[in-house]
Amino acid sequence: MSAALSLRTPGLIKISVGQPFHYYFDVNLRDLKVEDASGGDFPKWLMWNDNLKVLQGIPNFDDTGKYYIRVVGENGSNSVIEFEITDELNECGIQENNWMEIVLNKSFDKLNVEEKLKIIDYFHDYFNISSSLFRIYSEEYKNEIYRYEITDTNINKNIDIDKRFVVIFMRIYCEQIDENHLNIIENLINLPKDFIKDDFIIGWRSKYFQLTKGKITAHKERNQAISGVISSHLSDEFATNEPYDNIESSDEMLSLSSSGTLRLTRSTRRMIDHPPVRLNSLLTFYCKRGAVCELIIPEKTFVDAEDGDTHSLSLSVFTLGGNKSWLSIDRNRLMLRGISMNTGDFEFRLEARDSANQMTSAAFRVSVQENSLSNHLFTLDIQQNYDRISEASTLYAFVEKLANSLGDRLPHNIVIKNVKPGLHGRTLISWFNSSLPYEICHRKAIDSIRYIMLTRKRDRVRNDFIRAMSLRFHIRDVQFELFGSCNKNGTEQTTVASIVETLTSPATTLNPEILSTSTSFWLPLVLVIFFIILILISILICCFSRRRHIKAGIYGFIFHYEISTLLLTYYFSLFSVQSEFVSKGLPIVFPEEIPQEEEEIITVSTPMLIKEERPPLIISQHENPLYKPPPPLSSASSPRPRSSTTSQRLPPPYVPP
Structure with a gap:
């Protein structure tokens, strides 16, 4: 087996509290080095046996969490083992678990990892069960996580249960029991009290055993009521659901007094x-x-x-x-x-x-x-220390500030080519815009980005760009280079060696897309908008001026309106009469052209009086009336005549009897 093959480890190993763990490597491997992957201390619940090439251990209740162990081979190959330590779970689900417990007469706190593993090996050999099925707890921790009732026990009146005693805990079955489970229970009943024989645990004896049925409690329930012990042959008065406060919680333990009566012992401990x-x-x-x-x-x-x-x-x-x-x-x-x-x-x-x-x-x-590659490159000379700007948070802040200064809300289009120290404690950062393709040269877009940082005439750093980058990333110099598709006629490079500290005319930072648009398209549109705004302003001025004098000229306006209406009516009436005569083909005869008979001239010295004098009758509208009444006189509105002759009404016509 090769070294690389033997170092293959599972990605994740899950272990419960109190569960023994063994992982064997190839014994032919030499110079295996086992260490904490983060360079810290080796976990106290783990031990490495270099002779047997085995990694083993038993986690305690305060070892829950994640651990990473690196194993390095002699040829430099390495592998990381990931451990996840969790509390015990209810493997039976909603059903109750049936457990067996064996209590030993020694303190749990005095055991090291090696001693715990040896105890588990004894039970493994005796019951012929995989060691991974056993759990080793203290009596106190078992009562904290487990709520149960006793189904069988060998407790006698001379046994006192100490919370520091070691408890060997193992789940036998859920609800259905088979022959294998019965064999385990039979071996448990026949377990000798002094079956553990070893120099390091001389005098260890199995204190008692018992079979229990119950469930593992959840985290939120463990400190609310520490698991009580309800014996199947005891009354309910021995239930031990005690309240707790935020600092301390109460444990109640069942024990037998010397007189043989059951009693409750209560202990107080600090919440974990x-x-x-x-x-x-x-x-x-x-x-x-x-x-x-x-x-x-x-x-x-x-x-x-x-x-x-x-x-x-x-x-x-x-x-x-x-x-x-x-x-x-x-x-x-x-x-x-x-x-x-x-x-x-x-x-x-x-x-x-x-x-x-x-x-x-x-x-x-x-x-x-x-x-990806780029056909352009910008290099910024920044007044910032290289070690400081190379930090993860500072470099990200620089890219974010640069993107915002260029009019981009997110910094994902900016790619840093390199970061290197410059002169006089400065830093040189080269970058390009990844949104512009390498194969096609978008010169207008590149120039638009360029002229956000530099002025067009003298290629100096814009004052607005310096202010946008703030004093944290003060810009001293800007370099611009073209490559690839943008450099067909030789390398074009523009270097700005001078630094602009103050500019008389501040430049406005525009979006690159707007700057890349042709100026000839925007100029006519701007002029049209300007004239429209000018016309609107003139109309508003006229309206405000007319409104200011509207009250003073309201009556004059009405008078002019009526005069205009009368004139229009008269003109339209003349036009209608003329059109009527012309349309009928008749000659036009005016009233003055009609011959009239001479009226008799009546001369009297005194005005004529009648018996019942009345105002003259309303004369019908005739083309040539015989009598025309004088207009009404009004002293207020009509001016007095200049002549001294008194106005007098003419007498009515004579009517013969």
Whole structure:
């Protein structure tokens, strides 16, 4: 078997608290090195046997979480083993579990990993059952996670149960029992008290055994009511569902007094803050060299029983190889982001810590591929230290600021070609726009980007661009180069060596798409819009001026309106009469042309009076009336005549009797 083949390990190994673990490597391999993948201390629940080439251990209740162990072969090949330590689960689902328990008369806290493994090996040989089915707990921890009732036991009156005693725990069956399960129970009943014989555990005896039926409690239930012991032949008064507060919780344990009566012993302990655990794995991500790489962290990646999901935990990212990480964390958006200047596969570890500074982590891989070619390149000389701008968060902030200064909301089109130190503590950053294809030269679009940074006449750095980049990324110089399809007639290079500190006329930063449009198209449109605006302003001025004098001239306006109406009516009437005569073919005869008889001249010295004098009758409208009444006199409106002759009404015509 080759070294590469023997180092192949499963991607994930799940182990429950108290469950023994063994992983065997090829014994022919030499110089195997086993270490923590992040370079930290080796987990205390694991041990490496170099002679047998076996990695083994038993996790304790405070070892839950994720662990990464790197195994390095003699030829440099290596593999990472990922461990996930979780609490025991109800493998029977909604059905109750049937367990067997064996209590030993020694303290659990005094056992090391090697001693725990030897005890499990004794039970493995005796029952002929896989060692992975056994669990080794303390009596206190068993009562915390397990709510049960006793179905059979060998307890006698001389036995006292200490919460520090070691408990060997194993699930036998769910509800259906078969012959194999009966054999296990029979061997348990016939178990000798001194079957464990070893120098390091001389005097160890099996204190008692019992068969129980119950369920493993959930995290939220464990500190609300520590698992009570309800014996099938005891009354309900021995149920031990005790309340707890936020600081301490109560344990009640069943024991026998010397007189043989059952009693409840109560102990008080501080509530355990469980470390966070990882729920889901992170996939392999793919990025481009020099481009912005954003990786979304799912909310259900981590969970903590006390603090909550991933949003409530403190996150940090590290490289497994010990190199400087080019990724940073946006904790508000739960996102990993950064810019890689190298290609290849990179292994990272995402670390999550709760409020008690307990940690778990998840490993993931990022594969960086080479980016596309470009036919243009911009180089910025920045007044910033190289080591500082090379940091993951600072380099991303620079790209984001540059994109916003060029009128782009997102920085995904900017690709960093290289970052290198410059003169006098500066940094040179070369970049191009990936949205412009390499095969076709979009010179107008390139120039539009160019003239956002530089002036058109003198090719100096625009003051607006310097202000947009802020003092954090102060621009000292800009270089512009063309390649490939944009460089058919030789290399064109424009170098700006001078720095503009103050400009008299600030330039306006425009979108590259607008700048690339032809000026001849926009000029007529701008002129038309200008004249339309000028006409509208003139109309508004006239309206306001007329409105200002509308009250003063309202009556004059009405008078002129009536006069105009009368004149129009008169003209239309003349036109209608003339058209009527002309249309009938009759001659036109005016009233003055009709011959009239001479009226008799009546001369009197005094005015004639009649008996009942009345105002003159209304004379019908005739073409030649005999009597024309004088117009009405009004002292207010009519002026007085200048002559001294008194106006007098003519007498009525004479009518013979």
